[in-house]
Structure formats: C-alpha cells, structure tokens
Amino acid sequence: MSHNPGPSTSVSEAIATRRSIRAYTDRPVDPALLRAILEKAQRSPSGGNVQPWMVSVVTGASLAALIAKVGERQAMGIMGLQPEYQIYPEPLADPWMARRYGVAHAMYAALGIAREDRDARAKAMAANFTGFGAPVVLFVHCPKFMGPPQWADMGIWLQSVMLLLREAGLDSCPQEAWSVYGKTVRDHLGLDDEQIIYSGLAIGWRDTDAPVNNFPVDRAPLNEVVSWHE
Numbered sequence: 001m002s003h004n005p006g007p008s009t010s011v012s013e014a015i016a017t018r019r020s021i022r023a024y025t026d027r028p029v030d031p032a033l034l035r036a037i038l039e040k041a042q043r044s045p046s047g048g049n050v051q052p053w054m055v056s057v058v059t060g061a062s063l064a065a066l067i068a069k070v071g072e073r074q075a076m077g078i079m080g081l082q083p084e085y086q087i088y089p090e091p092l093a094d095p096w097m098a099r100r101y102g103v104a105h106a107m108y109a110a111l112g113i114a115r116e117d118r119d120a121r122a123k124a125m126a127a128n129f130t131g132f133g134a135p136v137v138l139f140v141h142c143p144k145f146m147g148p149p150q151w152a153d154m155g156i157w158l159q160s161v162m163l164l165l166r167e168a169g170l171d172s173c174p175q176e177a178w179s180v181y182g183k184t185v186r187d188h189l190g191l192d193d194e195q196i197i198y199s200g201l202a203i204g205w206r207d208t209d210a211p212v213n214n215f216p217v218d219r220a221p222l223n224e225v226v227s228w229h230e
C-alpha cells in the first residue's frame with residue numbers, strides 16, 4: 001500500500017499529500033533547497049507582522065550530538081524530563097481525546113503494535129528523538145514572553161514550510177515531543193532560558209514503503225467544526 005505522491009503542483013495537492021512522515025530514506029536534503037524554502041516561508045502572515053518565529057536548523061554532526069544528548073536524558077526516565085510547556089490540557093475531554101487516541105491507535109496498528117504492549121509503544125514514541133531518521137530537524141522557538149497569538153503565528157509558519165516542502169517533493173513531521181527535553185535542546189542550540197522551544201520539524205525524503213507512513217489519518221466531518229451564520 002505504498003504511496004509516493006511526488007512534488008505537489010498546487011496548494012490543494014500539497015495539503016492533500018502532506019502527512020506526518022515518521023520514516024525517511026538516507027537521501028540528504030540540499031541545503032540550498034531548504035534555504036530557498038525558508039526564504040519563501042518568510043512571507044507567512046503574523047499578527048501585527050511581528051514574525052515571532054525563530055528557527056534553528058540542525059543537521060549532520062550537530063543533529064547526531066543532539067540525539068545523543070537527548071538519549072542520555074531519556075535514559076534517566078522521568079527524572080530526565082524538562083518540559084517547556086504542557087502539550088495537552090489535562091484532562092482532555094472528547095471529542096478531542098477520542099481524536100488523539102484515534103490517530104495513536106491507527107499508527108500502532110500500522111506498526112503491528114498491540115494496544116497493551118507498552119514497551120513497543122514507548123519505543124515507537126522514542127523514535128521522535130531521532131527525528132524519525134530524517135537528515136534535518138529544525139526547531140521553531142520564540143521569546144518566552146510571547147503569548148498564544150504569537151504561538152499561533154509559529155503554527156502558521158510551520159504549515160507554510162510543510163506545504164513548501166511538499167512542493168519540492170520533500171516531507172516532514174512536526175514534533176512538539178522535543179519540547180519535553182527543552183533545556184537540552186536549548187543548550188545544544190546555544191539559546192538562553194528566555195527562549196522557549198515550541199516544536200521540532202523533521203525534514204527529509206519520504207520512505208514510501210514504511211507502514212508508519214501509510215495508515216489512514218481521518219479528520220472530523222465539517223459539520224463538527226464549522227457553523228454557518230446568515
């Protein structure tokens with residue numbers, strides 16, 4: 001059931017073919033191509049044109065070193081955690097919780113992992129901290145004093161980058177998981193504690209055959225999220 005969508009030639013196609021890619025080939029990403037994409041993404045809108053996103057691109061030896069450092073924190077178990085922010089509200093009620101579980105169950109099913117196999121699930125989760133084998137992981141961060149509107153701006157920027165990557169035939173996976181080792185990431189990037197790590201973005205060439213890249217991820221029907229007022 002492998003699927004190689006190739007480069008997208010319209011925004012609709014880029015949106016339709018983007019999915020979170022959690023397995024990559026060894027093919028490197030041309031730094032000039034990535035620079036051109038980030039240059040284009042600078043046209044992203046932001047409230048007041050504040051452009052709060054700050055970006056650190058990590059590849060090669062630097063990425064390997066970061067993965068090793070985060071690996072050391074992971075080995076410490078819960079003592080190693082350094083969460084930048086709470087990723088999900090607690091408790092998270094339905095329908096949101098059901099959606100969150102829905103994609104997790106679909107992914108574990110694609111990987112052949114049984115619901116009760118906690119070790120295998122933890123291992124699949126830990127793949128986040130290798131960037132899923134992508135040759136590039138970028139981090140989007142901003143000063144800590146920025147508020148929800150500026151965080152939304154960072155999300156808009158991320159989507160611009162993800163769609164431009166699709167236009168170039170590349171793929172990605174946004175990764176807020178890195179924020180649970182925020183201080184290690186910040187120290188590695190030479191950022192002070194006044195910055196906050198919002199999300200990573202793994203970038204590379206899609207391994208089209210990997211089951212983890214081929215399970216269906218549904219969306220709520222429009223009438224669950226849109227109301228029309230005349």
Ligand SMILES: Cc1cc2nc3c(=O)[nH]c(=O)nc-3n(C[C@H](O)[C@H](O)[C@H](O)COP(=O)(O)O)c2cc1C
Pocket residue numbers: 018019020021022103128173174175176177178199217
């Ligand atoms: C800001 C953001 C952070 C995310 N963080 C992670 C992450 O840490 N690890 C992961 O595997 N997926 C992460 N995802 C991917 C979501 O799980 C995914 O977008 C969602 O399930 C919809 O699936 P799709 O992207 O394949 O369409 C993140 C997505 C966004 C937008």
